[in-house]
Amino acid sequence: xxxxxxxxxxxxxxxxxxxxxxxxxxxxxxxxxxxxxxxxxxxxxxxxxxxxxxxxxxxxxxxxxxxxxxxxxxxxxxxxxxxxxxxxxxxxxxxxxxxxxxxxxxxxxxxxxxxxxxxxxxxxxxxxxxxxxxxxxxxxxxxxxxxxxxxxxxxxxxxxxxxxxxxxxxxxxxxxxxxxxxxxxxxxxxxxxxxxxxxxxxxxxxxxxxxxxxxxxxxxxxxxxxxxxxxxxxxxxxxxxxxxxxxxxxxxxxxxxxxxxxxxxxxxxxxxxxxxxxx
Amino acid sequence: xxxxxxxxxxxxxxxxxxxxxxxxxxxxxxxxxxxxxxxxxxxxxxxxxxxxxxxxxxxxxxxxxxxxxxxxxxxxxxxxxxxxxxxxxxxxxxxxxxxxxxxxxxxxxxxxxxxxxxxxxxxxxxxxxxxxxxxxxxxxxxxxxxxxxxxxxxxxxxxxxxxxxxxxxxxxxxxxxxxxxxxxxxxxxxxxxxxxxxxxxxxxxxxxxxxxxxxxxxxxxxxxxxxxxxxxxxxxxxxxxxxxxxxxxxxxxxxxxxxxxxxxxxxxxxxxxxxxxxxxxxxxxxxxxxxxxx
Numbered sequence: 001x002x003x004x005x006x007x008x009x010x011x012x013x014x015x016x017x018x019x020x021x022x023x024x025x026x027x028x029x030x031x032x033x034x035x036x037x038x039x040x041x042x043x044x045x046x047x048x049x050x051x052x053x054x055x056x057x058x059x060x061x062x063x064x065x066x067x068x069x070x071x072x073x074x075x076x077x078x079x080x081x082x083x084x085x086x087x088x089x090x091x092x093x094x095x096x097x098x099x100x101x102x103x104x105x106x107x108x109x110x111x112x113x114x115x116x117x118x119x120x121x122x123x124x125x126x127x128x129x130x131x132x133x134x135x136x137x138x139x140x141x142x143x144x145x146x147x148x149x150x151x152x153x154x155x156x157x158x159x160x161x162x163x164x165x166x167x168x169x170x171x172x173x174x175x176x177x178x179x180x181x182x183x184x185x186x187x188x189x190x191x192x193x194x195x196x197x198x199x200x201x202x203x204x205x206x207x208x209x210x211x212x213x214x215x216x217x218x219x220x221x222x223x224x225x226x227x228x229x230x231x232x233x234x235x236x237x238x239x240x241x242x243x244x245x246x247x248x249x250x251x252x253x254x255x256x257x258x259x260x261x262x263x264x265x266x267x268x269x270x271x272x273x274x275x276x277x278x279x
Numbered sequence: 280x281x282x283x284x285x286x287x288x289x290x291x292x293x294x295x296x297x298x299x300x301x302x303x304x305x306x307x308x309x310x311x312x313x314x315x316x317x318x319x320x321x322x323x324x325x326x327x328x329x330x331x332x333x334x335x336x337x338x339x340x341x342x343x344x345x346x347x348x349x350x351x352x353x354x355x356x357x358x359x360x361x362x363x364x365x366x367x368x369x370x371x372x373x374x375x376x377x378x379x380x381x382x383x384x385x386x387x388x389x390x391x392x393x394x395x396x397x398x399x400x401x402x403x404x405x406x407x408x409x410x411x412x413x414x415x416x417x418x419x420x421x422x423x424x425x426x427x428x429x430x431x432x433x434x435x436x437x438x439x440x441x442x443x444x445x446x447x448x449x450x451x452x453x454x455x456x457x458x459x460x461x462x463x464x465x466x467x468x469x470x471x472x473x474x475x476x477x478x479x480x481x482x483x484x485x486x487x488x489x490x491x492x493x494x495x496x497x498x499x500x501x502x503x504x505x506x507x508x509x510x511x512x513x514x515x516x517x518x519x520x521x522x523x524x525x526x527x528x529x530x531x532x533x534x535x536x537x538x539x540x541x542x543x544x545x546x547x548x549x550x551x552x553x554x555x556x557x558x559x560x561x562x563x564x565x566x567x568x569x570x571x572x573x
Contacts, residue, residue, distance in 0.1 A: 012379065014375055015393070022452070024415070025412050025452070086305050093301030093305075094302070096294050098294060104305065104309065113513075113556060113560050115509070115514075117533055117534060118513075118533075121549060122316020125316070126319050129319070227516070246404065250403070252402075257395070
């Protein structure tokens, strides 16, 4: 291997600084959430304790943290499943141009770039003017889909742009129906990417704030609850909550990544050795 | 020969039909939760409002008030200021990071691992990530106490938290990722032999960067720019939180009107914001074909 140029060390140092910038603040609040009971929102640490985590499990004066966590979790799963199913269908549809596909494509881009508060405002107005009650599982659910679907679809478009069509042709030549081809050939091949779409669907929903602000109704999701706390909680209890939800997000990310890894391993192990015998 | 034509037509028809069927759920969701809300906002922007309620009307009062108020122009200017500064900062940092990952990290495994490390924060809560700047930037925070300990300043700096500085810092913190990912993606598709050819012909590293890499990375830069600019222009929560409600942008103008139940006026501001954002995107889309870049 040739020697590394000097620019490598400069850029590597820049990269490390960037990572510190990215993760530093989060690590700081993780440390501060173990403040002693007398400690405040900044250093120094006044002892080390689990006091503020303990506080989270007490009856809260400010709201309903565990209820909102449960709602955010369920909503995240709903959005995740819907995003995966709708994105796959959309991705399959968009492999061929059909009348109206350009319109839908530009709507997807609009959905991605539209300021989130407009969705919140518009959906909120539709519900209030037509006499419906906004609820996280109806208006909140739909509003969040306008944020997760563009990501899911763009991933699916990218996947199908690189998809080797000869697999499908082979399946069809062997007499598979259109459904059998999709179910037994296409879906297994794109499975790891679907896990990626699911990760986007769940986490973007779980963390979404602006699009749920006016559409969640009287029962808050977790980000709304946390935002409410920022205005009237001045103790490290908010750091404890931040640390817990970030920890939860990291676990979710790890689960998804490990699943992709396992799928890829299994595929490498069980995959065909066609074309390798002659080498 | 009519037979082949008919066959092709029926084939085209079944194509269209399956396309429509497969994209029906998508189209329905986009219709009810994107198109209809936009239409509603446009309609309500012409309505009137009392202190407690809104009523249907067709009047230009909201727009007239908006377009004649100097506050509107200040706030739009401030929004554009945030967008331009955040865009320049995220582009510089994002490009450098992507360049390092794509051209200086040599093994694919390391590239993927370091890339993932850059993207993980994207999947965690933005609000928590904003809150986490408090112990760092606060009056008695890490930044101030370090600077005082080093003897660089005597008094804590007041402009670290709850200021334009904090707002832009948070934007860079939250959104640099949106630059890194598309730029890294296009860089990874650059044929490495092009770089070798440039070197063989005597180009310096810098010349290769400006004459080969940057032109080939333009689509990624454009996609990242679209993300950052629209996210910053449509934001209201970062500005509210990081400026301690002392600074304003268009998003906050809208959310303040919503707080006062002045929906028609919020809608008028929203319409103008949306038009501004779409105009910016339309201009940027001229430089890149997104469907080709995926």
